Amino acid sequence: MKRVYIANHGQGNSLWPMAKANSTLVTFAKKGLHDYWKAGDRDGYIAKALESSVTILGVRPTRPTAGRWYNLFDELRDTEGDVWISRQGDEIWWTVSEPGQLRESLQPADRPDLHGPEVWVLEKPCRPWSDRDGQGRPLRWSAVHRKAQDFLSTEATFQTLNNDRGYADYARALVAGDPLDVWHAQPLFTAKAAEAKRNLGRIFSPKEKSAAEMASTMLGTVAQANGQIVERRVKEKTTTLSREECEALILRLMGEQEDRCALTGLPLGYVGDCDDKQMLASLDRIDSGGHYTPDNVQVVCRFINRWKGADDDQLARRLIGALRSGITRQ
Template sequence: MKVYVANFGRQNYEWPACRERGTVATMNAIDAQKYWEANDREGYVATRMAKDTTAAGKKPTKATASRWFNLMTTVAETVGDIWVHKDGDELWWTTSRSDAPTFESKKEPIERGRDVVICHKFCEPWSNRSKKGVPLRWNELHPKAKDFLSTEATLQSLSPLYRDYTLALIAGDDLSQWHDTPLWQNRSETTKKGYAPIKYGSQADKIAYQRASELFEEADAAERMARTAVATTNSANGQTVERVVKKKDLGFPSAAALQDYIMELMGSQEYFCELTNLPLELDEVNGDPAMFASLDRIDSNGHYAPGNLQVVCRFANFWKGASENAEFRRLIEALRSSVNI
């Protein structure tokens, strides 16, 4: 069983129909649907990158468009999975059924007004109460739970830890085994400091400013001292490796220009790691450093320049190192397939 946190169309326009009919749903533009029906991922990705935009109004990256291709498959094939949706101060949930999905044409009732094909998959009646009858109110949830029980993307599959918590929440069970851990207690303490996954443009702007400033400050130091080395220890053999960033390596005229570019990247990626599809997080006290947003060069031998950058989770950047980008993606996909995530 999987647990999905989902929205239903841009601005959630299909949510009222889902709640009334007892379904979960996703949609494709009509010109994209034919590629999905033919299982033509490459054709789908190419047309979405050329013709579509993310909710932030940015052209999608290849990884984002590929994730979109998977959405209709996930919805059409879901059986026995839990689906969660935040609506104002209410948390709703349902369980998908084995009934065959339906496919319907519709004109989107929002500003962009695309002609789309909507896939509806039947589920049990939506509920905003636990199985013990307790109302599920957003403002009563633990701050850590709020981090993963809402998403700006179309849908997100929860990790086993968060899945188990959500199932216990829905069952009305005792949640102290999570709430009493240091990580969850620290999250309560840092609620007022703004730590959270990156979901909004204002948060992304903060990260973009930090990363751009770091690179340009490092480059300035390199110019002043002729050589600024950032030493890292190779845990395998104890060797010290030096990395030097000089202004000639930066394909941007200023930190502000790089900041704007990083903002564009995160919007294009819908605030997900480009390599792993995991949510990016702000780097705040008591956050998860492995998940912090990190600027990565696609070609490690290239410069920090337009077309050679992607935003990834810090651990993915560390693991990738100087590896070929395509090879690292292949290994991530192999890992994902082996554990069915």
């Protein structure tokens, strides 16, 4: 079955007017990196990104983040017949990707401080964007079920909507104008509706709850690990991040990692939306001997964080790769 993507277009959706006017899916590539992708040089792309690029937070990307950037262009090039959804304020717009090559053009960057004076803008053909469902009714964010709002938006450039709980099927039914009662009767949806009814203020998503929980855990760990001597000296761990900065960083990492564990690629579980506690998202230091800095953290599944412990990140990746290869050969 074809995929469902949730998309932003450029930084802060700045390329949305172009996407809508041209009936395209749009993203951009940094000028100094694009040649590596066109040459199919993934390793060269990642190495160059780690050396010369920064994220929206102004810090060097992690290796998984750089790898995700490379994958985005592959996905955009290869999409065909997939549903794409993009929230624009209170409007929900959707389209279906069509065959055709990427169109590339050099254009002024909207953030030259981050990306340089020019960027490559990449456009993939799609059907004309629509903010109405298949029955001609307006699609409005404020009218969407509170639970659906959790998975119909993203902080990332774009990401595939996971269908483990039927969310991709929900999105297809939404844009087609089909009945949604079968989903709205499910426990996850009824619980969210009840929470919204009890709390007339803001209702936090599972991602936001998970980010807050991870930030609290990290700050608590730092507070208790300042090199003090107990029965043994505790390894010092520090951070310069405030709680708000930490939560924003974690949310960004979740988006850049497409809601998947940075080490295994398994789907991340979020608070209130995951029955298996071992799959819950957990903040991991890439260099276990380093501190909680923006360039030294990644989000992994809880059980992987426990298994990795104080081991080297590359060692953990090598062993996970060996395990995966061994299973594939059986």
